[in-house]
Amino acid sequence: MDKGSIKNKAATFFGVLTLIVMVVNLYLIFLWVPEEKVLGVVQKIFYFHVGTAWVAFFAFFIVFVFSILYLRTQKGKWDQIAAASAEIGTVFTTVVLITGPIWAKSSWNTWWTWEPRLTTSLILWFIYLAYILVRSSVTEYEKKARLSAVFGIIGFIDVPIVFFSVRWWSVSHPTLFAGGGMNLAPEMFLTLMVSVATFTLLYFYYLWQVVAVFQARDRAKDLKKELRGSLS
Amino acid sequence: MKYLFWAYTITWLVLFAYTVSIGLRQNKIDKELKWIKKLIDERKGRTVNK
Numbered sequence: 352m353d354k355g356s357i358k359n360k361a362a363t364f365f366g367v368l369t370l371i372v373m374v375v376n377l378y379l380i381f382l383w384v385p386e387e388k389v390l391g392v393v394q395k396i397f398y399f400h401v402g403t404a405w406v407a408f409f410a411f412f413i414v415f416v417f418s419i420l421y422l423r424t425q426k427g428k429w430d431q432i433a434a435a436s437a438e439i440g441t442v443f444t445t446v447v448l449i450t451g452p453i454w455a456k457s458s459w460n461t462w463w464t465w466e467p468r469l470t471t472s473l474i475l476w477f478i479y480l481a482y483i484l485v486r487s488s489v490t491e492y493e494k495k496a497r498l499s500a501v502f503g504i505i506g507f508i509d510v511p512i513v514f515f516s517v518r519w520w521s522v523s524h525p526t527l528f529a530g531g532g533m534n535l536a537p538e539m540f541l542t543l544m545v546s547v548a549t550f551t552l553l554y555f556y557y558l559w560q561v562v563a564v565f566q567a568r569d570r571a572k573d574l575k576k577e578l579r580g581s582l583s
Numbered sequence: 584m585k586y587l588f589w590a591y592t593i594t595w596l597v598l599f600a601y602t603v604s605i606g607l608r609q610n611k612i613d614k615e616l617k618w619i620k621k622l623i624d625e626r627k628g629r630t631v632n633k
Binding site: 392393395396399400403442445446449450453454456457553557560561563564567568570571574575577578581 | 584586587589590591593594597598601602605608609612613615616619620622623626627
């Protein structure tokens with residue numbers, strides 16, 4: 352069995368595993384975990400909202416780490432991982448920015464309020480959107496990788512600001528971590544952990560796929576160079 | 584209930600669209616790679632025949 356087919360089988364296995372965990376997660380959310388007494392059924396948005404927010408933060412942390420690694424070693428594979436993670440993190444932040452206002456509308460009766468958690472989250476989304484735009488606008492590979500690595504390192508500064516914003520300034524956004532622990536019933540805590548695990552698995556599945564696309568793109572570029580060389 | 588429905592539906596749509604976009608990119612690059620490899624093989628074949 353060649354290396355490519357082993358990789359394909361592993362990717363399929365990983366994809367199926369993610370799907371199974373996702374089904375379990377949905378079962379827990381909609382059929383198992385009890386409704387929250389004050390907010391009612393709409394509180395169930397929380398499990399996807401927090402799960403995707405966690406993955407977005409984690410994705411941007413990976414961008415930060417692999418950007419540093421790229422600047423230190425100049426190895427293209429680190430740049431590919433950072434770029435793929437930034438793209439996935441932006442997708443998950445998009446989900447956070449969609450589910451947040453829907454939850455806000457049902458709880459606060461407004462889609463959006465310029466309170467610190469929401470504002471810093473929106474800034475985070477814009478930072479990584481700019482990262483993606485920078486990558487797509489610069490054609491020279493070295494320059495693109497270096498620029499986006501610097502962007503990825505500086506951009507990460509906003510992640511702890513988003514996380515701690517509820518403690519530092521916010522009055523209206525719910526706080527999950529308070530007084531050194533989580534204010535959740537055991538069933539809710541378990542469901543949240545399964546949700547976090549599900550989206551983390553999905554993140555790694557996406558990372559695998561997107562890095563494979565970037566690698567294939569680089570291979571195509573090399574082959575094109577080879578072809579041009581043989582024609583000249 | 585409608586808020587819950589829309590939150591989950593939109594989340595699924597975004598994730599589904601992203602999964603499809605990765606698949607499309609993969610297919611496109613696979614086709615491109617096959618085409619380039621074919622061109623290189625043809626080119627090599629011509630060189631050998633000469």
